[in-house]
Amino acid sequence: MTSDPCTRCSGARADTRQSPNLRSFAAERETSMSSDIQHVITADNVSSGTAPRLRMAHVSKTFGRNKVLDDVTLEILPGEVHGLLGQNGSGKSTLIKVLSGLYSPDSGAEIEIDGVELPQPINPAGISQRGLTIIHQSLGLIPGHSVTENIRMGSLERRRFGRFIDWKYERARAVETLADMQADIDPDQLIDTLHIGQRATVAIARALQVIVPGSGCLVLDESTQSLPREVLPEFYDTLRGLAKRGTSIAIVSHRLEEVLALADRVTVLRDGAVTAAGVSTKEMSEAQLSRQILGRELISFTRDRSESSAEASATETLPETINLTDITGATVRGVSLTIAHGEIVGITGATEAGQDELPYLIAGASTERRSGTITRGKSARSVADLTVADALDSGIALVPSDRAGQGLAVELDAVSNLTLPRITKRSGRGPLRSSWQRAEFERAVEMLRITPPDPEQLVTSYSGGNQQKILLAKWLLHEPQLLVLHEPTQAVDVGARADILHAIAAAARGGAAVLLASIEAQDLSLICDRILVFEAGRIVRELHAPFAPDGILSAVE
Numbered sequence: 001m002t003s004d005p006c007t008r009c010s011g012a013r014a015d016t017r018q019s020p021n022l023r024s025f026a027a028e029r030e031t032s033m034s035s036d037i038q039h040v041i042t043a044d045n046v047s048s049g050t051a052p053r054l055r056m057a058h059v060s061k062t063f064g065r066n067k068v069l070d071d072v073t074l075e076i077l078p079g080e081v082h083g084l085l086g087q088n089g090s091g092k093s094t095l096i097k098v099l100s101g102l103y104s105p106d107s108g109a110e111i112e113i114d115g116v117e118l119p120q121p122i123n124p125a126g127i128s129q130r131g132l133t134i135i136h137q138s139l140g141l142i143p144g145h146s147v148t149e150n151i152r153m154g155s156l157e158r159r160r161f162g163r164f165i166d167w168k169y170e171r172a173r174a175v176e177t178l179a180d181m182q183a184d185i186d187p188d189q190l191i192d193t194l195h196i197g198q199r200a201t202v203a204i205a206r207a208l209q210v211i212v213p214g215s216g217c218l219v220l221d222e223s224t225q226s227l228p229r230e231v232l233p234e235f236y237d238t239l240r241g242l243a244k245r246g247t248s249i250a251i252v253s254h255r256l257e258e259v260l261a262l263a264d265r266v267t268v269l270r271d272g273a274v275t276a277a278g279v280s281t282k283e284m285s286e287a288q289l290s291r292q293i294l295g296r297e298l299i300s301f302t303r304d305r306s307e308s309s310a311e312a313s314a315t316e317t318l319p320e321t322i323n324l325t326d327i328t329g330a331t332v333r334g335v336s337l338t339i340a341h342g343e344i345v346g347i348t349g350a351t352e353a354g355q356d357e358l359p360y361l362i363a364g365a366s367t368e369r370r371s372g373t374i375t376r377g378k379s380a381r382s383v384a385d386l387t388v389a390d391a392l393d394s395g396i397a398l399v400p401s402d403r404a405g406q407g408l409a410v411e412l413d414a415v416s417n418l419t420l421p422r423i424t425k426r427s428g429r430g431p432l433r434s435s436w437q438r439a440e441f442e443r444a445v446e447m448l449r450i451t452p453p454d455p456e457q458l459v460t461s462y463s464g465g466n467q468q469k470i471l472l473a474k475w476l477l478h479e480p481q482l483l484v485l486h487e488p489t490q491a492v493d494v495g496a497r498a499d500i501l502h503a504i505a506a507a508a509r510g511g512a513a514v515l516l517a518s519i520e521a522q523d524l525s526l527i528c529d530r531i532l533v534f535e536a537g538r539i540v541r542e543l544h545a546p547f548a549p550d551g552i553l554s555a556v557e
């Protein structure tokens with residue numbers, strides 16, 4: 001990665017570090033647009049009339065009988081940031097996998113970089129030599145290897161004599177890149193021991209290493225979703241710096257404010273076909289963009305908080321509250337809090353402030369040394385030796401943020417994933433693939449509009465957002481007494497986000513106590529009754545509804 005020498009960008013860097021949120025970033029971009037980014041299509045950093053940096057035309061892709069891309073064209077100009085948008089399952093990742101050579105397109109596809117056609121089938125190992133770097137949703141890191149090895153993989157330099165790899169040198173390069181990104185990550189740490197945000201940082205660091213400033217194309221498929229909020233402004237600045245010098249950037253993101261703040265133009269897919277091709281984002285509002293994506297008005301989520309607590313208090317059999325007492329882990333330091341049945345308590349804070357760890361401590365999903373007690377009515381449970389199975393027996397279910405690593409059984413189909421936690425209890429009553437399983441699948445499809453509604457499709461063949469819905473549905477159908485969620489709306493489109501918030505609110509209305517760990521201020525403001533802000537492992541502020549997203553962000557900063 002390189003630092004941007006332009007003074008305006010340096011200024012932006014200082015501003016955004018003070019106020020790390022997208023709104024201020026977008027506002028900063030607005031005020032400086034006239035000088036560069038907004039006129040990117042005609043100004044000096046985009047050569048108008050020249051060949052696109054990347055051109056994909058007539059790209060179709062069929063799986064079995066399902067045509068998921070239909071004659072798609074995408075053109076990305078030198079020096080622009082281009083948003084590739086669409087609902088969950090609209091075909092964005094498939095298009096990027098075609099570009100990277102992971103999927104072969106149907107016949108007739110044309111793919112060019114700087115006017116030169118890429119020979120098909122595309123060799124995944126060869127695309128970086130053509131200046132193309134892709135970060136997939138799955139991040140593509142190698143478990144069991146260090147941060148240095150992962151960052152330098154693909155860029156390792158052999159010494160002239162002996163042809164050995166000088167690991168001291170490679171480590172220094174990795175340290176340099178991490179420092180450029182202001183990422184405090186130990187280069188010798190195993191990738192497996194990093195949290196998801198740190199892993200995303202490593203994947204992005206690796207991609208940025210192979211970009212030669214002024215050329216190439218960097219494609220980010222939902223890569224920012226797990227980056228810590230405080231590094232985002234710096235990261236956006238880096239992208240803008242790269243684009244300003246001529247590198248093209250394609251971003252796939254469901255965060256519309258992010259897209260509007262960063263992208264010069266957008267291409268929108270709906271059901272595998274292009275509905276907007278290279279449309280300028282100049283003067284485009286979030287509402288217009290979501291209409292373009294959904295093909296309809298967005299029905300926003302609203303929660304009637306009074307109705308929720310009234311219904312929950314009618315659930316007579318449950319003790320009124322769940323009490324977490326003196327919970328301690330690696331980053332959480334003696335936290336105590338109470339959640340009433342029917343209540344949704346949000347927890348938020350900066351990275352490593354503790355809110356990201358608490359869900360795992362109380363759901364038995366942490367390997368850290370831990371202590372504290374969970375009390376419900378007369379029953380008290382120590383978290384020191386709590387396992388996931390114990391937690392489930394006690395009615396505590398966790399929706400983790402690491403969908404593939406911790407949330408889903410990736411080798412199984414959708415219906416097995418949905419019903420896995422309850423299958424042992426049910427298996428005595430008939431064959432595994434019972435009508436019960438199918439009925440559960442149908443409930444999940446109805447609740448969260450999972451597409452395609454195919455119970456036997458491998459869960460990994462679902463789009464990222466639909467995998468997220470399957471994960472959430474699995475635990476909602478379990479009807480836990482304490483529902484613990486960590487970033488449940490990651491990777492979902494604007495419509496699905498509303499569906500997910502509805503489903504969580506319905507769980508609370510049904511009597512569940514809900515603990516929601518998230519950095520999404522908008523989600524927290526819409527759904528929570530209370531929000532607890534963490535700092536250095538402790539709760540330092542408590543906010544009560546109604547909230548404004550900006551108020552939540554300033555409470556964290």
Ligand SMILES: Nc1ncnc2c1ncn2[C@@H]1O[C@H](COP(=O)(O)OP(=O)(O)OP(=O)(O)O)[C@@H](O)[C@H]1O
Nearest residue numbers: 063068088089090091092093094461462463464465
């Ligand atoms: N290997 C596969 N086999 C069968 N179907 C697949 C496969 N990969 C993707 N699909 C289907 O292709 C469609 C498009 O999926 P894709 O992952 O490209 O969507 P997306 O726009 O990236 O969605 P998201 O925003 O949720 O990540 C989905 O219906 C998905 O189920």
